[in-house]
Amino acid sequence: MSAEQNIIEVDDLKKAFGENVVLKDISFSVKKSEKVVLIGPSGSGKSTLLRCLNRLEDDYEGKVLFEGENVNGASKEKLCLLRQKMGMVFQQFNLFPHKTVLENITFSPIKLKVASSAEATEHAHELLEQVGLSEKAEAYPQSLSGGQQQRVAIARALAMNPEVMLFDEPTSALDPEMVGDVLDVMERLAKNGMTMIIVTHEMSFAQNIADKVLFMNDGMIADSGTAKHIFKETDNARTRSFLSKVM
Amino acid sequence: MFDFLKQYYPVFVEGTAQTIIISIIGILIGILLGLIFVMMRLSKVRVFSYIARVYIAIVRGTPAMIQVMLIYYTLSKVLEVPQIQFLGSGLDRVIPGSIALGINSGAYTAEIFRSGIISIPNGQTEAGLSLGLSDRTTMFSIILPQAVRNILPALGNEFISLVKESSVLFYIGVQEVTAQALGVGGTLYDFVPPLIVAALIYFVLTFILSQLMQLLEKKMGRKYLQSN
Numbered sequence: 001m002s003a004e005q006n007i008i009e010v011d012d013l014k015k016a017f018g019e020n021v022v023l024k025d026i027s028f029s030v031k032k033s034e035k036v037v038l039i040g041p042s043g044s045g046k047s048t049l050l051r052c053l054n055r056l057e058d059d060y061e062g063k064v065l066f067e068g069e070n071v072n073g074a075s076k077e078k079l080c081l082l083r084q085k086m087g088m089v090f091q092q093f094n095l096f097p098h099k100t101v102l103e104n105i106t107f108s109p110i111k112l113k114v115a116s117s118a119e120a121t122e123h124a125h126e127l128l129e130q131v132g133l134s135e136k137a138e139a140y141p142q143s144l145s146g147g148q149q150q151r152v153a154i155a156r157a158l159a160m161n162p163e164v165m166l167f168d169e170p171t172s173a174l175d176p177e178m179v180g181d182v183l184d185v186m187e188r189l190a191k192n193g194m195t196m197i198i199v200t201h202e203m204s205f206a207q208n209i210a211d212k213v214l215f216m217n218d219g220m221i222a223d224s225g226t227a228k229h230i231f232k233e234t235d236n237a238r239t240r241s242f243l244s245k246v247m
Numbered sequence: 248m249f250d251f252l253k254q255y256y257p258v259f260v261e262g263t264a265q266t267i268i269i270s271i272i273g274i275l276i277g278i279l280l281g282l283i284f285v286m287m288r289l290s291k292v293r294v295f296s297y298i299a300r301v302y303i304a305i306v307r308g309t310p311a312m313i314q315v316m317l318i319y320y321t322l323s324k325v326l327e328v329p330q331i332q333f334l335g336s337g338l339d340r341v342i343p344g345s346i347a348l349g350i351n352s353g354a355y356t357a358e359i360f361r362s363g364i365i366s367i368p369n370g371q372t373e374a375g376l377s378l379g380l381s382d383r384t385t386m387f388s389i390i391l392p393q394a395v396r397n398i399l400p401a402l403g404n405e406f407i408s409l410v411k412e413s414s415v416l417f418y419i420g421v422q423e424v425t426a427q428a429l430g431v432g433g434t435l436y437d438f439v440p441p442l443i444v445a446a447l448i449y450f451v452l453t454f455i456l457s458q459l460m461q462l463l464e465k466k467m468g469r470k471y472l473q474s475n
Binding site for chain 2: 054056077080081083084085086088090092094096097098107108111153156157160166
């Protein structure tokens with residue numbers, strides 16, 4: 001595994017909120033096109049870890065390298081550029097309620113001058129078609145269901161043509177019947193070769209999609225390996241007990 | 248009872264115009280200062296946040312009348328404003344007076360802005376930042392437009408207060424509508440009718456203002472409610 005293939009490298013990451021240490025010596029790497037799934041009990045630090053990658057969580061120790069560039073040490077301007085290459089999808093969608101679906105998607109590419117207004121609009125319509133919401137371009141987020149909102153959020157993140165997509169429990173806030181649509185979109189994205197890091201509680205989805213599964217427990221990567229290893233073969237008692245509860 | 252209006256209506260018109268002008272200037276300065284101070288108040292730089300807190304505490308904790316007089320007497324020493332007459336008052340009084348109104352209003356406006364900003368979920372900021380937008384763009388294009396919509400009723404209140412409070416400029420000799428009414432009252436040896444006229448004028452002004460704010464609320468709210 002040469003370092004050049006790694007699009008993300010995390011080395012000895014430590015993060016604490018005051019006295020509360022939530023991440024302890026996390027190290028792992030992600031290769032281009034790889035799908036890494038983070039699983040583990042609530043409070044184990046999965047989301048915090050994901051949020052350290054694009055520095056929505058700040059003030060951590062250790063190294064996070066994205067395409068060889070140090071995320072932790074980046075200046076504000078540099079950080080904005082790095083974040084443009086890391087799309088993020090949130091549990092609560094976080095669409096901009098004062099903008100239409102189309103404006104949600106085109107706002108940042110236009111504002112950040114990565115595309116002209118016409119290009120961004122064209123790209124946005126393509127993305128909406130990909131997520132199956134072409135007819136919703138002029139709607140406001142409030143009028144959409146949760147599953148539709150999340151698919152728009154995915155389209156919005158993709159509009160910046162990111163190198164990596166970070167998913168922070170993308171289906172946890174959805175009604176069960178909406179989950180499938182969102183997972184379908186993610187699966188298609190995976191097939192197209194997108195590098196993805198996913199925090200999820202959808203175990204069968206994780207099993208299907210993951211090239212690598214990291215099982216997190218108490219701020220540490222307690223177990224890691226292929227989906228087959230984690231879900232079928234592991235000897236790790238914590239992993240087994242967690243999986244027996246959620247599957 | 249209101250026969251005097253035949254003779255004195257130009258005075259009231261002038262006073263009303265003066266009130267409108269000082270109020271508009273006061274509101275504009277208030278919004279500007281409110282924005283500046285709310286950014287300072289929410290800044291991670293301690294000194295900025297501290298300065299903003301002190302400003303807000305002083306303005307809220309002291310009478311507007313004293314503030315206006317202090318600002319007028321201080322500014323008149325520092326600022327050389329030519330003694331040009333404008334709607335019956337010297338600009339050397341109107342300008343410091345409106346600035347004082349703005350400084351007063353700015354503190355309240357800053358707090359109103361703050362309440363609006365903290366009412367927007369943190370996820371909105373995070374979504375903006377995660378797309379690679381700068382802190383500033385996220386604040387001005389994502390957070391503030393939503394915050395302003397939430398605080399329009401409170402802002403409307405503040406603007407209405409300011410129109411009424413602008414009567415304190417009477418103390419520094421700005422001939423706004425209250426001052427004019429008192430002047431007319433002095434000439435007539437009867438204060439009640441001219442003060443009723445002044446009160447009616449304030450009522451009409453604030454009523455129009457509140458209608459305008461409601462219109463704005465509707466306009467900003469409409470698109471949120473618009474369904475597909």
